Amino acid sequence: MRGFASLNPRVLALYFLSVLLITMFMWNPAIQIISLLGSLLLLSTLTSAKEMLSDICFYAVLILLIIAVNLMFSHNGETPMFFLNGNPITFEALLYGAEAGVMIVSVIAWCKCLSRIITTDKFQYIFGGVAPEVMLILSMALRFIPLFKRQYKRVSNAQKAMGIYSQESRADKLKGGVWTLSALTSWSLENSVETGNAMKARGYGLKPRSHYAIFKFGINDFIIALIVIAFTVVVLISSSLGKLDFYFYPNISGFDLSYLSITAYISFGVLTLMPYFIETKEDIKWKFYISRI
């Protein structure tokens, strides 16, 4: 990972917080469409083309589904397209559904980017200062999971070799699962208390507590953080003055086209496209240097 993902995790967290907050809670089609575009472009740098294609198909189906549900339940709006069982199916409800669909899809896409970029080690770095004990539990649990999976495999292989719980019936699977889980529990509890004793013996809980992190806060991080804060503030101010209000019912209101609202749209556009530009810039640099060798 280079480029965007190599920024300081706290800056990344600030970025995703700001973009998700605006996407989730602003009710404005322009904002949602910009956000969808930004999230899909960033996602395209993080996944393979094949996975991207299947994701896009899933997103399209999801949007259609949300539109359909909205048409069934919302009969507000002034422009009926046709009547179904005596209920009007309105144009406004169609657009409202599309807006909700785009919003949900872009939030899901952003969250997918977030899961790819803010990995568990970065997550621990972000919250390690505020909640060290909770993060310690998180990191130990993350270590226990593969350990327990392996142990589970051992227990269940042993059971299979003895010829118990190996049939295909549901009851047998359930019984086998419960028995293995029970065996796993006693082994893992014992194991974890031993770990705790070892920690205590090596001085866990002595003050002052120190922690180790490999992430540095450089000048780049500072600049990006400033940009994120500035653009977010522009959007939030514009929204709190009502410049970004958009209504679907009873009829569709137009966009407000004052300087402030246009500035807000541009700011949000730059904000959402920023990671993609950073990635593309790094990509071009990489290829350019290769070709000169």
Added chain:
Amino acid sequence: MINKVFTYILLSILVPAIVIIGCLVFREKQYAFVSAIVAIIACGVFFLSFEKKEHSAQRLTIIAALTAIAIVSRIIFSPLQGFKPVTAIIIITAMYFGSEAGFMVGAMTALISNFYFSQGPWTPFQMLTWGLIGLLAGIFAESLKNKKAWRLIFGALAGILFSMLMDVYSVLWIDGNFNLPRYAFYLTSSLKFTIIFAFSNVVFLLILADPIGKKLERIKTKYDL
């Protein structure tokens, strides 16, 4: 001391400020915003109070181990679709290690399993709901331990509560306010999952509570926790 006062002042100013500013900024979707903030703050306050107390290393490792068991149990039972013992394990943990451990295991299970699947706007709600199930199970620990019937009723109610709360959030998020017909639609469309969920909680509490409970009890006595 100064630190403590500072924290309280910060919390008592910051929290209402966030809510008020959020309502001013996100005019159309203030209910969704407030509900998300409440979920995050509720989890945050609980985590901070957990940090304030002194915990022995053994207690921390046991909580981590039970969280890992809850997550691994999802994988063990993945061949049986929708049939997961996660909630049952959270309830059993709370029965033997108290409300605090119950909340931690519930919230951490939601958080960590979403690292494996996908984080999303639902994460804080799952954390809070599973945490609350653990918290409540810890409060009623004595009656849950002694009476099998209570345990099963609690398991079923926990399943229903989980679905109903998650659907409330879906409605708030899509509509911006509470739309009753849509809520009814979500409830009915997720009815099948709710029933499977509640039923699996009952089944797993029935078969897991005694063997796992015995082991937790033994560990508690053996290491004097």
